Amino acid sequence: MNMDKALTLIADNIGRIDDYPKPGIIFRDITPLLAHAEAFAACIDVLAQRYREQGITQVCGIEARGFIFASALAYRIGAGFVPLRKPGKLPRQTYSRQYALEYGDDELQVHRDALTTADKVVVIDDLLATGGTALAAAQLVQDCGAQLQELAFIITLNDLPGVSKLAQAGLPSYTLCRF
Numbered sequence: 001m002n003m004d005k006a007l008t009l010i011a012d013n014i015g016r017i018d019d020y021p022k023p024g025i026i027f028r029d030i031t032p033l034l035a036h037a038e039a040f041a042a043c044i045d046v047l048a049q050r051y052r053e054q055g056i057t058q059v060c061g062i063e064a065r066g067f068i069f070a071s072a073l074a075y076r077i078g079a080g081f082v083p084l085r086k087p088g089k090l091p092r093q094t095y096s097r098q099y100a101l102e103y104g105d106d107e108l109q110v111h112r113d114a115l116t117t118a119d120k121v122v123v124i125d126d127l128l129a130t131g132g133t134a135l136a137a138a139q140l141v142q143d144c145g146a147q148l149q150e151l152a153f154i155i156t157l158n159d160l161p162g163v164s165k166l167a168q169a170g171l172p173s174y175t176l177c178r179f
């Protein structure tokens with residue numbers, strides 16, 4: 001499938017729910033995309049095409065929706081998978097970063113020994129909104145001393161400051177579609 005067709009198929013299979021989980025929020029729902037075999041495969045194919053020749057050693061996925069895409073991509077490009085998890089889920093010593101969300105506060109953690117200075121990393125999440133989650137993820141990769149190649153998202157929300165927040169921090173990002 002060519003790139004334009006793949007990106008259109010992906011965008012067309014993302015749902016929209018108004019006023020969820022709070023009034024004023026437009027929720028972008030990836031569950032129709034995941035259930036559509038061709039569209040889900042297109043996400044992984046486009047990302048794999050971008051990252052397979054870049055010497056990526058580890059794909060970091062952000063809990064929970066980021067895990068779905070990150071683990072499939074890791075398998076596809078022959079890299080490892082490292083989970084960036086919500087607090088209290090990882091059993092060994094962690095680095096930890098707190099952040100503000102579009103609707104609430106949260107924290108991400110990574111095992112301190114999950115990445116080393118030898119690792120070249122891509123961070124994957126389903127969606128970039130305010131950028132708080134992605135910035136925390138990037139900081140965790142850097143806390144481990146690994147090289148962060150790029151952060152990639154299935155969806156970027158145009159009217160929220162995620163892209164500019166990452167750019168201001170000098171962090172390159174890539175997205176499959178924008179709303």
Ligand SMILES: O=P(O)(O)OC[C@H]1O[C@H](OP(=O)(O)OP(=O)(O)O)[C@H](O)[C@@H]1O
Nearest residue numbers: 063064065102127128129130131132133
């Ligand atoms: O750019 P931001 O404003 O930080 O928001 C984006 C984050 O919000 C959602 O995760 P959520 O914390 O809702 O968790 P989930 O994946 O477990 O549903 C989404 O999956 C991103 O991780």
Ligand SMILES: Nc1ncnc2[nH]cnc12
Nearest residue numbers: 026027028029102127129
């Ligand atoms: N508008 C939104 N839709 C889906 N997931 C989100 N995570 C943060 N903002 C979101």
